[in-house]
Amino acid sequence: MTVRRLFIAGATCPACQLEDKLQLCRDGEREWIECVRCGYQDVRPTEVTMKEPDAPDDSGVVKFKP
Ligand SMILES: [Zn+2]
Numbered sequence: 001m002t003v004r005r006l007f008i009a010g011a012t013c014p015a016c017q018l019e020d021k022l023q024l025c026r027d028g029e030r031e032w033i034e035c036v037r038c039g040y041q042d043v044r045p046t047e048v049t050m051k052e053p054d055a056p057d058d059s060g061v062v063k064f065k066p
Helices: none
Strands: 004-007 022-026 031-035 047-049 061-063
Touching: none
Parallel strands: none
Antiparallel strands: 004 022, 022 031, 047 061
């Protein structure tokens, strides 16, 4: 299963407090966020705003399901 990773623009990592280090990861069944700097992961429902120029079907907001 390929994991698709998208950087989340403007998102702040709650662990290391740095912006633009979080990625939204999807493997087809699950979605989670992951910090590329400190390795923090979170699967809790959240809402983030992101910039993804290669996603034609995305209005710019990603919503995690509860
Ligand atoms: Zn971090």
